Amino acid sequence: MSDEIYYHDHGDGVVHAHHLDGSHIEGHSHTHSHTQTKAVLNRLSRAIGHLESVKRMIEDGRDCTEVLVQLAAVRSALGSTAKVILKDHLEHCISDDQSAGEQLQALNDAIDKFM
DSSP: OOSOEEEEEOSSSOEEEEETTSOBOOOOSSOOOOSOHHHHHHHHHHHHHHHHHHHHHHHTTOOHHHHHHHHHHHHHHHHHHHHHHHHHHIIIIITTOTTHHHHHHHHHHHHHHHO
């Protein structure tokens, strides 16, 4: 089994995690009630659009320094999006969960992979 993970939505509004071999990664068992879903989706849409423009810059042979600056902006946008998700998770998932110790460990693992 690969350590690499990909995420997708089955159309049910829930992001599911899978290993690259297709096996599903089981998460915690509570239902998520996120207050920032729309804000996160808007931020991700902007970051995706920005990344697509960076791709066009590469295709057009733009200056490497310009591309690097734009990639830094994309990375920053993703980092700020991750902060929104993290805060929402702390406020609405871990604080409401009976198994907070397990959730904190899972969160620490996710942060380690993210960083």
